[in-house]
Each structure stands twice: as structure tokens, then as C-alpha cells.
Amino acid sequence: MSGRPTIACVIGTRPEAIKMAPVIAALRAAGWARCMVVATAQHRGLLDQMLDRFAITVDHDLDLMTEGQAPADLVARMMPSLDAVLAGEAVDAVLAQGDTTTVLVAALVAFHRRIPFGHVEAGLRTGDLSRPFPEEGYRQMVARIAHWHFAPTAGAADNLRAEGIREDRIHVTGNTGIDTLLDTVRRLAPPAMPDGRLLLLTAHRRESFGPPMRDIFGAVRDLVERHADVTVLYPVHPNPEVGACARELLAGHARITLLPPQDYFDFVALMREATLVLTDSGGIQEEAPALGKPVLVLREQTERPEAVAAGVARIIGTRREAIVEAAGRLLDDPREYRAMARGVSPYGDGHAAGRIERILRQSLRALQPSPD
Numbered sequence: 001m002s003g004r005p006t007i008a009c010v011i012g013t014r015p016e017a018i019k020m021a022p023v024i025a026a027l028r029a030a031g032w033a034r035c036m037v038v039a040t041a042q043h044r045g046l047l048d049q050m051l052d053r054f055a056i057t058v059d060h061d062l063d064l065m066t067e068g069q070a071p072a073d074l075v076a077r078m079m080p081s082l083d084a085v086l087a088g089e090a091v092d093a094v095l096a097q098g099d100t101t102t103v104l105v106a107a108l109v110a111f112h113r114r115i116p117f118g119h120v121e122a123g124l125r126t127g128d129l130s131r132p133f134p135e136e137g138y139r140q141m142v143a144r145i146a147h148w149h150f151a152p153t154a155g156a157a158d159n160l161r162a163e164g165i166r167e168d169r170i171h172v173t174g175n176t177g178i179d180t181l182l183d184t185v186r187r188l189a190p191p192a193m194p195d196g197r198l199l200l201l202t203a204h205r206r207e208s209f210g211p212p213m214r215d216i217f218g219a220v221r222d223l224v225e226r227h228a229d230v231t232v233l234y235p236v237h238p239n240p241e242v243g244a245c246a247r248e249l250l251a252g253h254a255r256i257t258l259l260p261p262q263d264y265f266d267f268v269a270l271m272r273e274a275t276l277v278l279t280d281s282g283g284i285q286e287e288a289p290a291l292g293k294p295v296l297v298l299r300e301q302t303e304r305p306e307a308v309a310a311g312v313a314r315i316i317g318t319r320r321e322a323i324v325e326a327a328g329r330l331l332d333d334p335r336e337y338r339a340m341a342r343g344v345s346p347y348g349d350g351h352a353a354g355r356i357e358r359i360l361r362q363s364l365r366a367l368q369p370s371p372d
Contacts, residue, residue, distance in 0.1 A: 005092035005364050006034045010082065012042030012064075012102030015177075015283050017050035018264055019097045022179040022353035023120060024056060030357050033092075033364070038085055040078055040102045041065050045238070049263055060085045068240075071101050071134055078105040086113055092364060093147075097121050097176070099135035099282075107142045116147035120176060120356065123149060123156030124282075124303035131301045132282075133207055139303075148363065150356050152176075152286075152347055153306050173355040174348030181287050182350040184268045191273050196229035197331065200274040202281045203298055204237035212318035213242070216298055217249035219323035220278070224255050226324075227331055231255040233270060235262045276330055278323070285313055286347040294340035296326050306346035311339065 009024050011017050027035040039058045041047055044065040051058060062081045064074065082105055086094070094110040096103040097120035110117040119142055129137050140163075143149065149165055151157040152175035160170050203216050220232055236246050236258050250256050262270065268287070271277065277288045280298040285307055288295045295313040307313035316326045330337045 004032065004034055006036055006090055007093045007095060007360065007364075008036045008038055008086065008089070008091045010038045010040065010094060010096045010102060010106040011056075012040035012047065013098075013100050014043060014046035014050050014261075014264070016097050016100065016102065017047055017054065017056065018180050018283070019121065019175070019177045020095070021050070021054040021056060022176050022183070023095065023097075023356055025054075026353040026357040027360075030361065032361055036060070036089065036091070038062070038082065040082065040105070042074065042078075042100060042102050043238075046261055049261075053264055074101045075105055078102070079109060082106065083109045083112070086110070086115065091115055093118060093360065095120060099124070099132075099139045099142075101134075101138070103142060104138040107145055111145040117142075117145065118148035118150060118356075118360065119143070119146040120150045121152055121156075122146065123151040123153075123158075123160045123170075125156075125159045126301040126303045128301055131207055131299065132205055132303075135282075136303070148359065150352075150359070152352070155306055171355070171359050173359070174350075174352035175286055176348075176352045176356070177283050177286055178290060178345060178348035179350050179353050180264075181268065181290060184265055185272065185291070188265065188269055188272070191269070196231055197227070197275040198270075198273055199223065199230055199232045199327070200270055200277045200279075201232055201234040202237075202277075202279045202284060203234075204239060204242050205280045205299065208280060208298070208318055209241055213245050214249060215318050215320040216278075216323065217246060219320045219327070220250065220256065221253065222320070222324045223327050223331070224253060226328065230275075230331065231257070233257050233259060233274075235259045235267065235270075237261065276327060278327065286345075289313060290343065290345035290347070292341050292343035294330055294337065296323070296330075298323070304347075307344070310344045310346050312342055312344045314340070 011020050036059045038060045041063045095118040096106040107117045149170045150173045157170050157172050277293050277295045285304045289307045289312040297315045316322050
């Protein structure tokens, strides 16, 4: 490495763009390194929304998404494409965020080329390779070969220590998603006064396909039928299996609206106006509590236990009766609701990206050979 180092930021999905946007902005504003953005386009349309919204200029677009892509096929196509980019550039570090195929491949390609890899949002664990699948496996595999582990919480850092990761490679930074969230809220217009109570739903996990997904949607219909002032908004994930099930079980009800995938700013506005959030998404488990919204997690386990420990999120699984009971309690009991709607944010203070930028600057300077 000589002169100004090059840091490749690899993104492929909407959540990665949301959570890497502040890191990219911090690196480009600091100016000491060249920040090169590589888009795998693992999720083409959803990624493009965020690239436009956050004005992220892409240096290399691999455009890899295909209809009905399977993880193994995506890995097979992504490895040589991303490797060719790194082979053609003098890259000094690679960064990626989260737990997708894009992250796994970015770490592997960097490892093969002996380029240090930084894992943003490192250390999240459920301990069960089947939940979430394949994300939990990807997280654990990436940890073995990462150079920098940017852990969002002390608990995530403890998970890494328990796996034998060197202490000097673990950095507790907070979650960059909270950086983006707080900046976005500052830009939004004042919230409208809602008519009645809004239940915001997201559901898309592979392990929920089939009967669990049907239970989730059945529970939503039950809740609407039992609470005349409740409406439901559901931005439907583009996966065809999710969409077909949603249309079959939720379409046609006067107080249930199926929406296309929302722009991030629009979705944050919906979260801000929601009474209650039902989700199997990881990022929303972090964002909604920061906005004072109770979160019911439609999964059997979570890699984000901090909100559960703080009492602002609750794991309820996918059983129809359990969802109806837990959501109904919050809708019917004001004390239960107030206990969860406390605006607690255990995932960060909005300054994670700045910490990551400073750590990289100090570390890359230390790695640079002396002139002698």
C-alpha cells in the first residue's frame, strides 16, 4: 500500500445499502482513502431504490440478480465477478455489512487475495444454523476470516470473544443502521395524526415459507376482525412465494392494505406512525424500538437479543394463536403497551460510521510499510 489507500465497499441488497450508506459517506467525506463502491445487485430493484435515495455512486455494478436465484447459484456467479474487480484494482481493504450471500462472497474473495476484510455488524448470533437460514451460517463463516469485526453491541462483541476472535480485532461501534435511521427521521415532515391504530407488518423469512407464513397472515386477519379501529399495512416482499400467499390470505379486506416494497424514507415514516410492528426482519428489530414502537418478532430466535432484554421487543414465533394473544394484549392493555413503547435504542447513538472510519484510518496507517 502506498499513497492514498483504496477501500472497496461491497453492497448487494437494500438493507446493506441502508447500513453502508453512512460508512461510505464518512469515508468519502474524510478524504484520506479512496472509497470504491461495488454493487453485486443481489437484489436489483430494492438495491437501486436505496442507491438513488442515498446518492451512492457505484464504481462497479456486477448486476448479478436472476429470477428465482438460489444461494448456491448466486455464490457461483458472484465469486468470479467480484474477484475480477478486485484483481483489476489496487484494493487495500474490503468492507461489507450483515449476513447475505454478498457478504460471504466478499469475505471469501478478499481472503483469497490476502486483502483484509472488515465485517460491519459483526457478532450477531442465534447459535442455530437453521434460524435464520442461511444467514446464521454466513455470519459464523465470515467471522473466521475477517480482519476487523465492527460489532454493534457489547453482546455481539462477547459472542466473538467466545468464538476465539482476537481482542484487538473486535471493535464495538454501534449499529450503522441507527445512524441512517436518526438522520432520516430528522429529514421527514412532521407525522400525520393517524385515524385509529396502525399495525405494520413485514414477513419474508425463508424458514417461514409454507404453514408458518399462513399462520402469520391468518393471525393478522384475526386481529383486524377483533379490533375495529386497527388497520394493517404490509409492504410485500418481492419473493413470489411470499406474494402469492399474501394475496391469497390478506387481499380483499377493507382494513388490510398490501403495498409494494417501500422506499426507505417512506417505510421509516410508516414505522413512526405505527402503533405496533410485527416483523421477522432483523433491521426493523433495531429501528422500531428507537422510534418508541413495540416490536413482536415473528421468529423462534433472534440474533438481536438486546431489545428483548430491554423489554421493547418480544419473540413470539409464527403460531397463529401466539401472535393473536401477544398483539391483542398490547392493543387491549394500555399499561402493557406503555411498558414496551419506551423509545429505548440499545443498538447505537447515531455515530457508528464515524467510529468505523477512524478505526480504519488508524489501522491502515499501521499496516502501511515504512518508507525504509
